[in-house]
Amino acid sequence: MSDQDLVIRDLHVAPTAKPDHEILKGIDLTVSKGEVHAIMGPNGSGKTTLAYALMGHPAYTVKSGEVLWQGHNILKMSADKRARLGMFLAFQYPMAIPGLSVASFLRSAINARRSGLTPDPNIDPTDSIRGGIPMGEFRKLVREKMALLKMDESIASRYVNEGFSGGEKKRLEMLQMAVLQPEMAILDETDSGLDIDALRIVAEGVNAMLNPNMGVLVITHYQRLLNYITPDRVHVLAAGRIVASGGKDLALRLEDEGYAPILAEAGLEGEVTDEAAEPALEAAR
């Protein structure tokens, strides 16, 4: 195990509002730097719960287990600290922040990330002379990343996600990732809601961001995303557990057969509803 692996051990998670109702019932997963892991699984199986628990969302409580990242046990850390440590989550349902422009939002996020885990009192990230990103450098960075994602520059002056189309929201998530340059990126259904061209642009954008120092966890229902972003491993999450893991062909098999055969092999027949077959049907349409 290297310090730059994300190591999840026997993770049990419940909603904070319903602490006795475990959604994740023992997840074990290691994502090493430079690797792309895909997580697939029926609706309601706990994929977003895993993403939120990894980022420290207060609505989810870790009942037991551990998560190590860069040698830290991050479960005691706030979401903010985790982000400063290079973790990033692209939301399945990004929220609007009326009153805050995309440009200010990105600049604050970059500056927070630059100030590191334990802010140095001599560095004031809001001040470009004392450690904040200089305006010129910021503009250049954002322009370059917007071009990569084929985004309209006018978006920079709009309020975060306010009135954005579904696809624009997903692209803004990718723009955040591109400017923050995380070392562990979790993408929760970034492909859903994107038209075919946008999917290709976003996937190519993610590919351009891949580097030997970044681990990626891609949550998706569709194998077609994995045609663009080739995963090193594919995992199936069902009923709060990883019930199968394999290479890219596991995603192809799911597309062909739906979840039923794999769930049956895992002894989960009947425990997961037929909603499970839906993504495969949708993909086939």
Ligand SMILES: Nc1ncnc2c1ncn2[C@@H]1O[C@H](COP(=O)(O)OP(=O)(O)OP(=O)(O)O)[C@@H](O)[C@H]1O
């Ligand atoms: N805060 C909460 N309170 C109560 N139940 C919750 C809460 N969050 C999630 N759940 C339940 O936990 C289960 C897993 O939800 P989750 O959002 O993690 O699923 P998912 O795998 O991401 O599904 P999808 O593919 O539809 O995005 C669902 O049954 C959901 O209703």
Ligand SMILES: [Mg+2]
């Ligand atoms: Mg989800």
